[in-house]
Amino acid sequence: xSAEQKYLDAPHGPGARTVAWATYFFLGAGMLAPWNxxxxxxxxxxxxxxxxxxxxxxxxxxxxxxxxxxxATMKLSxxxxxxxxxxxxxxxxxxxxxxxxxxxxxPRGAHTAPPALLSVVLAMAVMVGLLDGAGQGALYGDASxxxxxxxxxxxxxxxSAGTLICVLRAITKAAAPDDSAGLRRSAIAYFFVSALVSxxxxxMAGWMVPRLExxxxxRQKKIEEGSHVLPEASPSxxxxxxxxxxxxxxxxATPDAASQGPASRTLSPTLSTxxxxxxxxxxxxxxxxxxxxxxxxxxxxxxxxxxxxxLASIWRRRWQAITAMFFIYVVTLAIFPGFLAEDVKNAQLGxxxxxxxxxxxxxxxxxGKLAPHFKLAPSQTVLLICSCSRVVFxxxxxxxxxxxxxxxxxxxxxxxxxxxxxxxTALLFARAAAGLTAIEGDLAANFMVVGLVGGLNAGxxxxxxWLLAH
Numbered sequence: 001x002s003a004e005q006k007y008l009d010a011p012h013g014p015g016a017r018t019v020a021w022a023t024y025f026f027l028g029a030g031m032l033a034p035w036n037x038x039x040x041x042x043x044x045x046x047x048x049x050x051x052x053x054x055x056x057x058x059x060x061x062x063x064x065x066x067x068x069x070x071x072a073t074m075k076l077s078x079x080x081x082x083x084x085x086x087x088x089x090x091x092x093x094x095x096x097x098x099x100x101x102x103x104x105x106x107p108r109g110a111h112t113a114p115p116a117l118l119s120v121v122l123a124m125a126v127m128v129g130l131l132d133g134a135g136q137g138a139l140y141g142d143a144s145x146x147x148x149x150x151x152x153x154x155x156x157x158x159x160s161a162g163t164l165i166c167v168l169r170a171i172t173k174a175a176a177p178d179d180s181a182g183l184r185r186s187a188i189a190y191f192f193v194s195a196l197v198s199x200x201x202x203x204m205a206g207w208m209v210p211r212l213e214x215x216x217x218x219r220q221k222k223i224e225e226g227s228h229v230l231p232e233a234s235p236s237x238x239x240x241x242x243x244x245x246x247x248x249x250x251x252x253a254t255p256d257a258a259s260q261g262p263a264s265r266t267l268s269p270t271l272s273t274x275x276x277x278x279x280x281x282x283x284x285x286x287x288x289x290x291x292x293x294x295x296x297x298x299x300x301x302x303x304x305x306x307x308x309x310x311l312a313s314i315w316r317r318r319w320q321a322i323t324a325m326f327f328i329y330v331v332t333l334a335i336f337p338g339f340l341a342e343d344v345k346n347a348q349l350g351x352x353x354x355x356x357x358x359x360x361x362x363x364x365x366x367x368g369k370l371a372p373h374f375k376l377a378p379s380q381t382v383l384l385i386c387s388c389s390r391v392v393f394x395x396x397x398x399x400x401x402x403x404x405x406x407x408x409x410x411x412x413x414x415x416x417x418x419x420x421x422x423x424x425t426a427l428l429f430a431r432a433a434a435g436l437t438a439i440e441g442d443l444a445a446n447f448m449v450v451g452l453v454g455g456l457n458a459g460x461x462x463x464x465x466w467l468l469a470h
Contacts, residue, residue, distance in 0.1 A: 016212070016213045016214050017149075017214055019212065019214075020146075020150060020212045020213075020214035020215060021149060021150060021153045022153075023204055023208060023209060023212065024143055024150045024151075024153040024154050024157065025153040025154070025156055025157040025160070026157060026200070026201065026204060027084075027139060027154065027157060027201050027204060027205060027209075028139070028153065028154035028155065028156065028157020028158045028160075028161075029157040029158065029160045029161040029164065029197065029201075030088060030091070030157075030161070030197045030198055030200065030201030031087070031132065031135060031136055031139055031154075031157070031158060031161075031201075032132075032158045032161040032162065033091075033161040033164070033165070033193075033194040033197045033198065034091045034094070034095045034128050034131075034132075034194045034195075034198065035062060035128055035132065036161050036162045036164075036165040036166075036194070037095060037165055037190040037191050037193070037194035038058050038062070038124075038125055038128065039055060039058060039059075039337050040165045040166065040168075040169045040187075040190050040358070041098075041186075041187035041190050041191070042054055042055035042058065042337065042341060043183060043341070043351065043354065043355075044180075044183035044184060044186065044187040045058075045118075045121065045187075046341075047111070047180055047183060048106070048111075048112055048113035048117075048118075048180075049112070049113060049115070049118050050112070052118065053338075053342070053467075054118070054121075055337050055338050055341050055342070056338045056460070056463060056464060057122060057125075058121075058122070058125045059333070059337075059338065059460040059463070060460055060461065061122045061123075061125040061126050061129065062125045062126065062128055062129040062132075063129060063333075063453065063456050063457045063460050064129070064457055065126050065129035065130045065133065066129035066130070066132045066133040066136075066453050066456075067133065067450070067453045067454060067456075067457050068133065069129075069130050069132075069133025069134050070133040070136070070137050070446070070449055070450050070453055071450060072133075073133070073134055073137060073138070073446075074137065074311065074443070074446045074447070074450065079138070080138040080141055080142050080442075081138070081142070081205065081206070081210075083134045083135050083137075083138035084135050084138045084139055084142070084205045085202060085205055085206050086131070086134060086135070087131045087132070087134050087135025087136075087138070088135070088198050088199070088201040088202035088205060089198070089199075089202045090127070090131040091128065091131055091194070091195070091198035092195045092196075092198040092199045092202065094124050094127045094128060094131070095124070095128070095191050095194050095195050095198065096191060096192065096195045097120070097124055098120070098121055098124055098191055099187070099188040099191045099192065101117060101120055102117070102184070102187075102188065103188070105117055106184075108181070109180070109181065110180070111180050133453070136449050136453075137445065137446040137449045137450070139154060140154060140429070140432075140445035140446070140448065140449055141441075141442035141443075141445045141446055142209075143445070144432070144433040144436075144438070144441035144442050144444070144445040145215075145218060145219050145438055145441065145442075146214065146215065146218045147218065148430040148431070148433070148434070150214075151429050151430055151432070151433070151445070152369075152426055152429070152430050154429075155369045155422075155425055155426045155429050155430075156366065156369045156370045156426070158369070159362065159365045159366040159368075159369040159370070159422055160366055161197075162358075162361075162362035162365065162366075163359075163362040163363055163365075163366045164193075165190055165193075165194070166355070166358050166359040166362045167359065168186075168189060168190060168193060169186060169190065169355060169358070169359075170355055170356075170359060172185065172186035172189055173186060173351075173352070173355060178351060309437070309439055309440045309443055311443065311447070314440060314443045314444050314447055315447065317436075317444075318380070318432065318444050318447060318448070320380035320381055320383070320384045321380045321383060321384075321428050321431065321432065321448065321451075322447050322448060322450070322451040323384055323387075323451065324380070324383045324384040324386075324387035324388075324424070324428055324451075325387070325425070325428050325448055325451035325452050325455060326451040326452070326454050326455040326458070327384075327387040327388050327390070327455060328387045328390065328420075328421060328424050328425060328428075328452075328455060329421075329452050329453075329454075329455030329456045329458075329459055330455045330458045330459040330462065331390045331391060331393055331394070331417075331459065332390075332417065332421045332455075332456075332459060333455070333456045333457075333458075333459025333460045333462075333463060334394070334459040334460075334462040334463045334465075334466075335393060335394075335397055335417060335459075335463070336358075336361055336414075336417065337358065338460075338463040338464075338466065339397060339401075339463060339466050340354055340357045340358065340361070340414065341354045341358075342466075343401050343466050344357070344397075344400070344401050344410055346407045348407070349407060353407065356407075356411065357410065357411065357414050360411050360414045360415050360418065361414050361415070361417060361418040362418065363415070363418065364414070364415040364416070364417065364418025364419040364421075364422065365418040365419070365421050365422040366418075366422060367418075367419060367422065368418065368419040368420065368421060368422025368423035368424075368425075368426065369422035369423070369425060369426045370422075370426075371422075371423055371426070378427065380431075383424065383427060383428060383431075386420075386424060387424055390417075390420055393413065393416075393417055396413050397410075397413060400413060425452070428448060429445075429448060432444045432445050432447075432448045433445060
């Protein structure tokens with residue numbers, strides 16, 4: 001039976017699947033809402049601290065800490081739910097510090113802010129990065145136990161966070177005066193909306209997700225198929241039995257070969273006693289091992305004896321997908337948000353120009369991530385080639401800015417940047433855990449997030465090279 005048919009034949013109805021999909025979509029939105037609030041408030045911060053390149057400073061404070069935590073927590077799959085809860089609750093606590101400090105320190109009508117407050121803002125960006133690093137891999141790892149549809153929901157949710165904040169930014173900019181007071185009110189709105197989303201995600205992750213019928217069904221399914229599921233992911237709250245490992249003595253034989261499978265029972269009817277098993281194991285060790293191995297290959301009912309997954313084994317099976325994810329975000333972060341915020345100008349649109357470009361990018365990213373592509377199965381090699389081909393955006397944006405391309409041309413290029421970013425990201429995440437066991441899928445999902453955040457880091461530092469071009 002195909003995976004799609006098994007998915008459709010599950011006992012829960014389409015309503016339960018829709019609720020589960022929407023839940024993971026919202027959790028994905030909450031995972032990146034604080035970061036999107038920070039970069040969307042960059043125009044206000046640029047006014048408060050002119051010449052400081054705040055949008056780029058936020059990026060280089062946020063991303064390295066996120067990557068460090070991701071690497072540190074890759075093997076902590078037993079803390080998945082706890083990491084998610086800490087992340088969402090921490091987001092809510094950290095992100096409200098910025099507007100509270102702003103209201104307490106900066107007088108009304110002021111056009112600049114104390115440099116010490118910028119240090120606080122950057123410290124909060126570091127904290128958001130730490131929380132993101134602790135929680136993002138956990139969220140994708142949790143969804144890896146379910147069909148790819150739910151990983152797809154998370155990916156779409158992360159794009160919706162940027163779109164939501166950009167729409168809110170456009171609304172507040174249109175409604176408020178285009179001065180420091182208007183920008184200030186807009187920024188405060190971003191932060192409080194982000195905090196509310198984070199609180200909602202905290203309750204959804206802690207109370208709603210474990211009770212979803214879809215989640216309980218597919219986690220139980222993983223257990224029945226022989227995958228080891230950790231206690232917090234098991235519907236019963238208990239760890240599923242680990243897949244047994246084949247151990248061999250110095251002669252290369254299994255210590256209890258006769259009890260390992262049907263092959264050993266074909267050697268002699270006298271193997272039913274422990275004493276006979278011990279004597280025959282020594283004299284027929286090589287034959288037993290060969291017959292056991294052949295039986296395991298020939299019989300689909302024989303138990304699968306596999307070693308525990310390692311990071312190296314997952315890398316060998318997914319290195320092209322991880323590398324593709326890395327290159328996607330190198331290109332994206334080298335251009336968005338820094339280049340679009342500072343390096344493209346339009347006299348007619350003025351301060352609306354970066355707002356429009358941010359919105360265009362995020363809409364493209366959202367459409368790409370929500371496109372119905374999870375039935376496609378391009379190879380990892382094809383996805384890697386497509387990811388690397390996005391380097392064409394560098395000369396396209398450089399020439400557009402240098403030679404004063406019309407606003408609609410830059411907008412079209414920005415839309416293509418967002419579409420390709422979202423589409424390829426969703427394809428890669430949807431295929432990350434395909435054909436893997438529960439624990440392997442969790443490691444693969446974490447590896448993909450490391451590739452993503454590693455690309456974000458490299459792209460953010462590469463983005464500073466645009467300043468040299470001037």
